[in-house]
Amino acid sequence: MGHYYFVFTPNTVFCMNEQTPPLTEVEHIKINSAYLKGSMIDSLANELSGAIADQDQHLIKFHGSYQQTDRELDVERKKQKLEPLYQFMLRVRVPGGIATSQQWLQMSHIADTWGSKTLKLTTRQAFELHSVAKMNLSTVISHIVAAKLDTLAACGDVNRNVMCTPHPFASAMHEETQQYARKISDYFTPQTTAYYEIWLNGENLPPESLIQQPKGEEIVEPIYGKTYLPRKFKIAIAVPPDNDTDIFANDIGLIAIGDENGQLVGFNVAIGGGMGMTFGDNSTYPRLGSVIGFVPKEHTLAVCEAIIILQRDHGNRTTRRNARLKYTIDRMGLDVFVAKINEQLPNVLQNTRPYYFQTNGDRYGWYAGTNEKWFLGLFIEGGRVKNTPNYPLKNAIDAIAQIHDGDFRLTGNQNLIIGNVSQQNKPIIEKMLQDFGILQAAHYSPIRLHSLACVALNLCALANAEAERYLPDLVSEIEKLLQKYDLSQQAITIRMTGCPNGCARPYLAEIGLVGRAPGKYNLYLGANFDGSRLNQLYQENLDEVQILEKLDLLFADYAKNRTKGEYFGDFVHRSGILSVAES
Numbered sequence: 001m002g003h004y005y006f007v008f009t010p011n012t013v014f015c016m017n018e019q020t021p022p023l024t025e026v027e028h029i030k031i032n033s034a035y036l037k038g039s040m041i042d043s044l045a046n047e048l049s050g051a052i053a054d055q056d057q058h059l060i061k062f063h064g065s066y067q068q069t070d071r072e073l074d075v076e077r078k079k080q081k082l083e084p085l086y087q088f089m090l091r092v093r094v095p096g097g098i099a100t101s102q103q104w105l106q107m108s109h110i111a112d113t114w115g116s117k118t119l120k121l122t123t124r125q126a127f128e129l130h131s132v133a134k135m136n137l138s139t140v141i142s143h144i145v146a147a148k149l150d151t152l153a154a155c156g157d158v159n160r161n162v163m164c165t166p167h168p169f170a171s172a173m174h175e176e177t178q179q180y181a182r183k184i185s186d187y188f189t190p191q192t193t194a195y196y197e198i199w200l201n202g203e204n205l206p207p208e209s210l211i212q213q214p215k216g217e218e219i220v221e222p223i224y225g226k227t228y229l230p231r232k233f234k235i236a237i238a239v240p241p242d243n244d245t246d247i248f249a250n251d252i253g254l255i256a257i258g259d260e261n262g263q264l265v266g267f268n269v270a271i272g273g274g275m276g277m278t279f280g281d282n283s284t285y286p287r288l289g290s291v292i293g294f295v296p297k298e299h300t301l302a303v304c305e306a307i308i309i310l311q312r313d314h315g316n317r318t319t320r321r322n323a324r325l326k327y328t329i330d331r332m333g334l335d336v337f338v339a340k341i342n343e344q345l346p347n348v349l350q351n352t353r354p355y356y357f358q359t360n361g362d363r364y365g366w367y368a369g370t371n372e373k374w375f376l377g378l379f380i381e382g383g384r385v386k387n388t389p390n391y392p393l394k395n396a397i398d399a400i401a402q403i404h405d406g407d408f409r410l411t412g413n414q415n416l417i418i419g420n421v422s423q424q425n426k427p428i429i430e431k432m433l434q435d436f437g438i439l440q441a442a443h444y445s446p447i448r449l450h451s452l453a454c455v456a457l458n459l460c461a462l463a464n465a466e467a468e469r470y471l472p473d474l475v476s477e478i479e480k481l482l483q484k485y486d487l488s489q490q491a492i493t494i495r496m497t498g499c500p501n502g503c504a505r506p507y508l509a510e511i512g513l514v515g516r517a518p519g520k521y522n523l524y525l526g527a528n529f530d531g532s533r534l535n536q537l538y539q540e541n542l543d544e545v546q547i548l549e550k551l552d553l554l555f556a557d558y559a560k561n562r563t564k565g566e567y568f569g570d571f572v573h574r575s576g577i578l579s580v581a582e583s
Contacts (some may be wrong), residue, residue: 021318029055030157031226035192036062044198050086050134062158062228063195064091064151065137068130072458088137089459090129091154092144096164096181096237097125097410098419099149101401104408106147108385108398114140118394121383123452123504124234125245125410126154126161130459141199152195157229159188159308163236163245165256166409166417167362167377168369173264177237177256180300184235187301188308190228191221223308230315231323233308234274236412237267241358243531245412248288249273249505251311251325252304257294257353266296268352271307271337272329275502278321279516286507286534287326292338293349306344310337360508360531361450361493362413366426373406374421376429379444382453382468383414396436400429414452446491447482448475452505456498456515463498465515471496474513474544481552485559492568493529496521507534510569511551516541523547525554526573535569536578 029038038059043052052060057067069084077084092107099107107127111119114136120128127149132140141151154161164181168174196202221228236245239256247253253270273289295303307325314332316323329337342349364377380393387394397416401408406420421429454460456467475494482488495509506512508531512524520541527535539550554577562571572578 023317024320026058026157026320027227027317029058030228033059033194033226035194035221035226036190037192037194037198040194040198044134044137047135049083051083052134060088062153062156062190063141063199064093064154064156065089065132066155066461068459068461070131070458071461086134087130088132088134090132090137090140090144090151091122091161092127092129092149092151093154093161093185094126094149094410095162095185096178097166097412098178099127099408099410101404101406101408103147103149104401105398106143107149108394108401110140110143118384118386120455121380121385121410121414121416123383123412123414123454124161125163125166125412127410128455130455138199142204145200145204150195153188153190155232157231157233158190158224159184159229159233159235161185163234163250163412165237165239165242165244166411166419167239167242167244168371168375168419172370173256173258173262174239176264176297177239180254180297181237183301184304188223188235188304190224223305224312227312227317229308229312230317230328231320231325233311233325235304238357240355242363243357243360244362246360246505246508246531247273248532249275249508250289252307253289254300255291255355257355264297266294266353267300268294268355269303269349272326272334274324274326275505275507276324277500277502279500281321283327284321286502287330288532288534290329290334291352292334292341293351294353295348295350299345299348302345303341303348306341309344310340357530357532359491359529360413361491361529362411362415364415364449366430369420371420372423373419374423374426375409376418376421377411378416378418378438379449380415381448381451381472384468385416391438392436393438396433396438399436400432403428413450445475445479445482446489447478447494448472450491450493451475452493452495452509454497454503456496457518460498462501463515464517465498465519465521467496467498467504467515471513474547477544477548478551481548481555484552485555487555487559490568491529493527509535510567510572513547519543521547523550526569526578528569528573529567533569533573538578 036059038056039053040056043056066089068089073085114132115129116131122128162181162185164177234250235252236247236250237254238245238247250273255268257266259265270289270291275286277284311325315328366376385394409417409419453467453471456463493509494511495504495506496513497504497506498515500514506514508527510527512535513521523539523542524535525538527533558571
């Protein structure tokens with residue numbers, strides 16, 4: 001079949017080749033949804049089922065939610081001739097990852113009252129709530145909006161939560177990049193009023209989202225149109241030397257560039273990153289973003305818009321597996337894609353400016369900012385804020401939020417920074433953590449501090465295997481191997497997902513584990529420590545015993561033959577191990 005493409009105006013789809021495959025079902029649902037309204041109100045009013053209509057399951061993603069079931073109860077409920085225990089995940093946008101103490105307390109209250117009594121900190125610096133019943137969705141969203149947060153565009157075929165380095169190390173440049181994260185988020189937020197009509201009875205509508213239309217004409221999406229984007233879209237900002245947002249995994253990655261005084265002057269722009277793939281389908285693959293040049297900061301929004309419009313107009317709307325920007329770029333050719341940006345914005349893109357990254361991990365413990373305030377990096381295993389009998393983490397952070405006059409910063413590695421702590425409050429917070437028995441970073445191994453896991457089983461419908469619930473135990477076994485070879489203090493990134501979609505960015509880990517089936521994982525090796533090189537498949541379909549056997553041999557080789565200061569991923573990449581992987 002030859003090349004095909006579509007041209008989109010904000011409200012019309014034109015097929016440019018009659019021989020092309022038909023639009024996907026999701027595209028038709030979007031076109032006919034009246035700007036994401038669909039039949040959602042009727043679905044929510046149906047008291048005979050805990051689920052919503054099939055077409056609304058696609059649309060509710062744009063509103064920040066996924067319908068899920070407790071998969072561990074499905075078989076038993078089926079035996080009892082009951083429908084699955086339907087429940088909903090809600091994802092709450094936090095542009096740049098910075099929330100106030102009151103927002104933290106509100107999210108914690110919502111989780112306790114209507115959710116699973118835990119908070120999930122995501123790899124996109126957002127909050128996730130799990131186990132919300134359909135009947136409580138409107139109530140929960142109204143409480144989220146009351147906290148000056150929202151779930152709109154946290155999922156779906158739109159620009160999602162905008163990430164930004166939350167660590168305030170270098171200068172005022174960090175604060176200005178946070179401002180750009182919020183600007184980008186606001187600019188690309190869908191303009192439809194459906195979110196407010198469905199969940200908030202038409203109230204709390206932000207004035208800036210009211211689009212002036214001639215009387216009698218429907219509201220339109222000035223950027224997205226009726227069809228929105230072909231697939232999800234992600235933007236992240238990083239401030240070198242920290243690549244803690246993994247900018248090369250994003251559709252648009254913005255690398256902050258400062259002048260000799262540490263003031264932001266603009267961004268190097270990387271495009272076409274993405275982690276998702278499908279087992280057995282070679283047309284799908286993870287891809288690193290390609291750096292295409294430097295843009296002065298005043299043109300940042302314009303360049304992002306030009307890229308999004310190109311994806312809107314040229315992205316694949318017939319096969320969702322091939323609909324991300326990375327596939328659009330590879331199909332068109334990077335040079336052609338960049339040329340189209342330059343056609344829209346002549347002389348805006350300039351030559352790439354020098355930069356370097358040291359790590360895509362986080363920093364832990366107390367450190368001082370440039371504003372005479374203190375910041376405390378806390379490790380949150382799997383991003384799950386919960387209480388256990390010996391580790392009342394959620395209670396501790398809630399108590400701190402009651403007295404904290406600064407902010408809470410969610411990181412792209414599922415961790416938490418207690419930010420902008422005053423000199424007066426620093427000893428108070430430190431004592432509170434000690435009283436609650438909350439361990440600090442010094443008590444964790446470097447490999448655990450560099451671990452990531454998606455939710456996976458039992459809630460995610462796409463998961464083939466465990467991740468969040470299993471990785472901590474596997475890391476404990478790996479720690480024993482590292483100790484055996486005197487490698488306990490070697491930082492190694494390890495990431496696990498329950499499926500190949502890559503929500504925890506496993507293809508950028510020195511050790512990546514991707515679920516194939518319950519208890520079985522593909523093992524990937526050889527990414528580098530700063531997140532700028534993909535790993536490669538090493539072995540397929542391994543159980544825990546096999547994983548540990550492979551790593552045992554690799555660690556022995558690494559301990560014996562590494563060069564001074566060489567990271568594990570670099571050693572694997574250099575040594576030729578990947579080229580002779582066993583079948």
